[in-house]
Structure formats: C-alpha cells, structure tokens
Amino acid sequence: MQTTILDCYTDEPAGLGVPPYLGVYPRYIYGSLGGEANYLTIDDLRLYTYYDNIPKKPKPSQKTNIKTLNLSINSKNISEILKNTTELIIIAGVHTPGKYLSAIPGTLKEIQHITKDLNCRKILTGPAIFGSQLYGGSFSEQIDPKSFDAVQEFRFDYNKNDTAIKGASIIKQIPDLRIVEIETSRGCTRKEGCSFCLEPLKNRFEFRKYKDVLDEIKQFYKLGARHFRLGKQSCFYSYPYIEQLLSSIKKECPEIKVLHIDNVNPKMVTEEKTKLITKYCTEGNVAAFGVESFDKKVIEANNLNCQPEDVIKAIKIINKHGKERGKNGLPKFLPGINLIFGLKEESKNTFKENYNWLKRILDEDLLLRRINIREAVIFQGTELAEIGNKYLKKNRKYYWKWRNQIRQEIDLPLLKKLVPKGTILKDVRMEIYEGKKTFGRQIGTYPLIAGINKRLEIGKFYNVKVIDHMLRSVVVEVV
Ligand code: SF4
Incomplete structure (x- = not known):
C-alpha cells in the first residue's frame, strides 16, 4: 500500500497552512504514518492535470500563476506517484478566508473535480470536514460524500509527541522556504465561543507541554528550518509556559531567523508577558487581536471576547514595549486588529463605532501593524448559522464604502507612520x-x-x- 498526502492548504482562526506557511496537518499525518508517505501539493496536481506538468515562467506581460507555484520535490514524478498511490489523504479547509499573495487553497469543488479520476481510496481530512469557504460573505461549501471514500477527522494525540517529531521530516519534500506553524494549544480558552467560530466545536481546550513544542522545533531546526510562528492556538498570551518555551527556543536554536506568534485575546495582555515576547521573539512580530467588532451591541450578540476598552489597553501595552524599530526595519512587536462584517446585530452604527475607535488609535499615536477586515462565512453548527446571512444581505451594499473609508482614512496614515518613506x-x-x-x-x-x-x-x-x-x-x- 502506498499513501500520498495531498496538501490543499488550510486556514483557520487558530492556525495557517497556506504557503509560505507549512501547517500542522500534513506534518502530523506524515508522522502518524511513520514518515512513510509521498507529499504532494494541490499545485503539483493542478500542474499535472491542466498544464502537462510543465511549469511555465510568466512572460513580461503576465502574472505569476500562483495556482501552480508551490511545487513539492515530487512534482516531476507525479505520474508515477499517482499510479502507485493506493490511498490519498486530502488535507483541506479554509475557515478564515484571506488574500494570499503566492498560493490559492483548493476549494471543495476544485478538489472533488481534480481528484475524481484518481484510482485510489480517497480520504478527506483537515478543517474541511466542517466545511470550507475561500470567499468571505458566503455559506460554507458542503462536502459531496460521493467524492470521497471517507471523511474523517485526524486527531493528534498530545500524549504522543513522536507523531509531531516524525512528521517534521515532511519538510524534506518541500524545496522552497517554509515558515513552520507551531501548535501550543487547541480549542478556545473561553467556555462559550464567538458566534461565527468553529474552534470550540472542533476541539476541546488543551495546552501542549512546552517540552513537546520545543522538541518539535528542535527537530525542524536540525532539518534546517529557521523560520517559525507559534501560531496554532486561540491565544498565545494564555499559554502558561511562555517564558520557559521562548527562552529555551532561544537557547537551543540560536540561529533561528524568525520567531513570531499569532492570535491574542486582548484581555490577556500584560506588561510582563509582552516584555518576554519582545525579548525572545524576532522583530516584525504581530499580536493579532480577534476584535471582530467595536460595537457593544454586536459584541454582546455574538459573544465576542473583548470590549473596546480592553483592546485600547492592550494596544497601549504592546506599543509601549514593542514599538521600537528592529533591525529588519519594522517595529519589534505590534498589535493587529481583525474585524468581521456580517455578524448579528450589525448596523450602520457598527461602522461608526469601528471607525471611531480606530480613529482614536490613530489620533493617540498608537501603531497597528495592520487591520484585517473580512466578511463572515456561515458554517453549519455555529450560532451564526441560525440566522444565516441575514446581516450580510442587509448590509452588503455598505461594505465597500465602510472598508474603503477605513483603508483610506485609518490604514494609510497608520502605514505611513509604521514605515515612513526612506525606511x-x-x-x-x-x-x-x-x-x-x-x-x-x-x-x-x-x-x-x-x-x-x-x-x-x-x-x-x-x-x-x-x-x-x-x-x-x-x-x-x-x-
Ligand atoms: S475567541 Fe472566538 S474566534 Fe477565537 S478561538 Fe475562541 S471562539 Fe474562536
């Protein structure tokens, strides 16, 4: 039996696996197979299916084709690999769609189409088992059960860290540079999650032992990886072993070039933890705050995790310790803000609140690395699914204007402060x-x-x- 892993890339509120990131799923699955599997990307399969497996350099008038850019070392032998594959494990699932500069995750529709003639057992896994959607403002795509022999969850047992250690060597099948996304916990730190989010439904809350996280990083380091993000968790500040983990990484892997974090609940931000992150991580680091809305009515109706006052307080703390410019030209550590359009109780006042609080951040001379604005995706099983796209439909006509006003009047002046001309x-x-x-x-x-x-x-x-x-x-x- 020969198993092939097909990485169609993943993007979740807590965890990214779209190139240049290498997500956790292909690694853990590879590890659970004892390191005995071929690794293919959806880009490999697209090149093989639609372009006779011949990579093309874009002409001076053309754009790079990012659908076939991220090839594995197996691309050249893909025909042979597919012929011998008896089991294809397909990893997919976008739960927080974004704009990707150099990759495009596979949609369920595309995956179903591109794998339909492959003569092997097909297993779909990853976040896609809960649905997937590449475009904000829509319902999630549903799985066509006829397209797969099985749709099953893969669960990494935190008591079997060997799976993660063995899985690291999948990176040998990837010729390009990857930022390795590292998991420190799963599930949501809060008992009741936000209305739109699947994380509390996907995982019971659990921390990973810091020694296990460290061992995985050390293994990647041994294999030559130098870029890491501690990004697979709902809130990095909630991790109880921040100092042990970060100081040990620094000591054991001294030549790491990038060590960043992701996902922070503003309520958990303290001066002490911020100092640790600034001390041990590399510059250009960002604490992405899942603010989602500054409108108190929306915050309450969707059980969001913080109030505007918590956000401002956390922004001030991180600015105080992280604003200084690092040697790569960016401030050492800054907050980022995520906003979502289309949540329950959204109204014209929601935009006013969002705008006014963001304006306050600008006027108080605080820095943000970026403001992400996306439209909600409706996933079955979430609370938001009970009202569906009611608010998306009602307010969609304003979204361009709302977004553009924030981009022009807040984002742009912030960016000019962040990296003035000449930086x-x-x-x-x-x-x-x-x-x-x-x-x-x-x-x-x-x-x-x-x-x-x-x-x-x-x-x-x-x-x-x-x-x-x-x-x-x-x-x-x-x-
Ligand atoms: S805080 Fe909200 S968005 Fe973040 S993981 Fe928990 S439920 Fe999801």
Missing part, C-alpha cells in the same frame, strides 16, 4: 511577478507587501527602501 526593509523575499512589477515580503507573520517596478529574481532576498505607500502595501526600490 529600509531588510531581507524582502521576492515572490511573484505582475507584468513588469515584482512583489515580495519579509518572512514572518502578516508581512508587509512590497512592490517594485521591475523584475527581480523570485526567491531571492533584497534590502529595499520605502519610496511610496499604497493602500495596504509599499512601493520600494532596491538599495
């Missing part, structure tokens, strides 16, 4: 072409997109200078 950003890795332009990012969490008006080598690192600001990106030149 040098170090080690920006070029990722895609768009006509004669090249777009790249630093390696790390929520990296700033930098565009340059010429073609530079993809995959190569450049030091660049900021010469202009776009709505969510900067224009740069090489220095």
Whole structure:
C-alpha cells in the first residue's frame, strides 16, 4: 500500500497552512504514518492535470500563476506517484478566508473535480470536514460524500509527541522556504465561543507541554528550518509556559531567523508577558487581536471576547514595549486588529463605532501593524448559522464604502507612520511577478507587501527602501 498526502492548504482562526506557511496537518499525518508517505501539493496536481506538468515562467506581460507555484520535490514524478498511490489523504479547509499573495487553497469543488479520476481510496481530512469557504460573505461549501471514500477527522494525540517529531521530516519534500506553524494549544480558552467560530466545536481546550513544542522545533531546526510562528492556538498570551518555551527556543536554536506568534485575546495582555515576547521573539512580530467588532451591541450578540476598552489597553501595552524599530526595519512587536462584517446585530452604527475607535488609535499615536477586515462565512453548527446571512444581505451594499473609508482614512496614515518613506526593509523575499512589477515580503507573520517596478529574481532576498505607500502595501526600490 502506498499513501500520498495531498496538501490543499488550510486556514483557520487558530492556525495557517497556506504557503509560505507549512501547517500542522500534513506534518502530523506524515508522522502518524511513520514518515512513510509521498507529499504532494494541490499545485503539483493542478500542474499535472491542466498544464502537462510543465511549469511555465510568466512572460513580461503576465502574472505569476500562483495556482501552480508551490511545487513539492515530487512534482516531476507525479505520474508515477499517482499510479502507485493506493490511498490519498486530502488535507483541506479554509475557515478564515484571506488574500494570499503566492498560493490559492483548493476549494471543495476544485478538489472533488481534480481528484475524481484518481484510482485510489480517497480520504478527506483537515478543517474541511466542517466545511470550507475561500470567499468571505458566503455559506460554507458542503462536502459531496460521493467524492470521497471517507471523511474523517485526524486527531493528534498530545500524549504522543513522536507523531509531531516524525512528521517534521515532511519538510524534506518541500524545496522552497517554509515558515513552520507551531501548535501550543487547541480549542478556545473561553467556555462559550464567538458566534461565527468553529474552534470550540472542533476541539476541546488543551495546552501542549512546552517540552513537546520545543522538541518539535528542535527537530525542524536540525532539518534546517529557521523560520517559525507559534501560531496554532486561540491565544498565545494564555499559554502558561511562555517564558520557559521562548527562552529555551532561544537557547537551543540560536540561529533561528524568525520567531513570531499569532492570535491574542486582548484581555490577556500584560506588561510582563509582552516584555518576554519582545525579548525572545524576532522583530516584525504581530499580536493579532480577534476584535471582530467595536460595537457593544454586536459584541454582546455574538459573544465576542473583548470590549473596546480592553483592546485600547492592550494596544497601549504592546506599543509601549514593542514599538521600537528592529533591525529588519519594522517595529519589534505590534498589535493587529481583525474585524468581521456580517455578524448579528450589525448596523450602520457598527461602522461608526469601528471607525471611531480606530480613529482614536490613530489620533493617540498608537501603531497597528495592520487591520484585517473580512466578511463572515456561515458554517453549519455555529450560532451564526441560525440566522444565516441575514446581516450580510442587509448590509452588503455598505461594505465597500465602510472598508474603503477605513483603508483610506485609518490604514494609510497608520502605514505611513509604521514605515515612513526612506525606511529600509531588510531581507524582502521576492515572490511573484505582475507584468513588469515584482512583489515580495519579509518572512514572518502578516508581512508587509512590497512592490517594485521591475523584475527581480523570485526567491531571492533584497534590502529595499520605502519610496511610496499604497493602500495596504509599499512601493520600494532596491538599495
Ligand atoms: S475567541 Fe472566538 S474566534 Fe477565537 S478561538 Fe475562541 S471562539 Fe474562536
């Protein structure tokens, strides 16, 4: 029997597995198979199915085809691998759709279509078993049970850390640089979750032992990985072993280039923990706050995790300790804010509240790394599913205007403060072409997109200078 893992990429409120991130699912599954499986990406399968398996360099007038960019080392032998595969484990599931610069996760529709002629047992796993949706503002896609021989959850047993250790070597099948997403806990720290979120339904709350997390990182380090994000958890500040974990990583893996975190409940932010994160993690780090809304009516109706006052307090603490510019050109550690449109009780007043609180942050000279705004996805089983798309339908006509006003009047001035013209950003890795332009990012969490008006080598690192600001990106030149 030969097993192949097909990574169609995952994105959840707590955990990212879209390139350049390497998510936990392919690794744990690979580990549970004793490291005996082929690894393919959906990009490999798209190239094989639609392009005769011939990668094409984009002409000077073309965009990089990001649907086939992230190939594994097995791409060249894919025909042979698929012929010999008896079991295909398909990992998929987007629960928090975003915009991806250099990859596109597979939708269920695409996966069902692209795997339909493969002659093997097909097992669907990952977050997709709860549904998946690549576009905000919609209902989740449902699984067509006829397309798979089994739809089953894969559960990583925290008492069997060997699975994670063995799974690390899957990285040998990936030729490009990856940021390794590391798990410190699962489930939600709160008893009753937010109305839109599947995390409390997916997982009972559990912390992973810090020694286990460390051992996994050490294994990746041994294999050459140097970029990590402690991103698979609902709140990093809730982790009880922050100091032990971060100081041990620093000691045992001294040449780590990137160590970032993700997901923070603003209510849990303290000066002490912020100092630890600033001390041990690398610069450009972001605490993404799942604020979702500043409107108290919406906060209550959707059981969101914090009040606007908690957010401001947490922003002040992180700014106080993290605002200083690091050697890569970005502040060491800043907050980020996530907002969702389409929640229960959303009204015109919701926008006013969101705008006014964000304006206050700008006026108080506080920095945010970024503001993410997305439209809710309705997943079966969540509380939001009980009212469906009622508010999305009612308010959709305003979303462009609301979003644009925040982008123009808050985001842009914030970005100008964050990286004023003349700021040098170090080690920006070029990722895609768009006509004669090249777009790249630093390696790390929520990296700033930098565009340059010429073609530079993809995959190569450049030091660049900021010469202009776009709505969510900067224009740069090489220095
Ligand atoms: S705080 Fe809300 S969004 Fe975050 S994991 Fe818990 S339920 Fe999900």
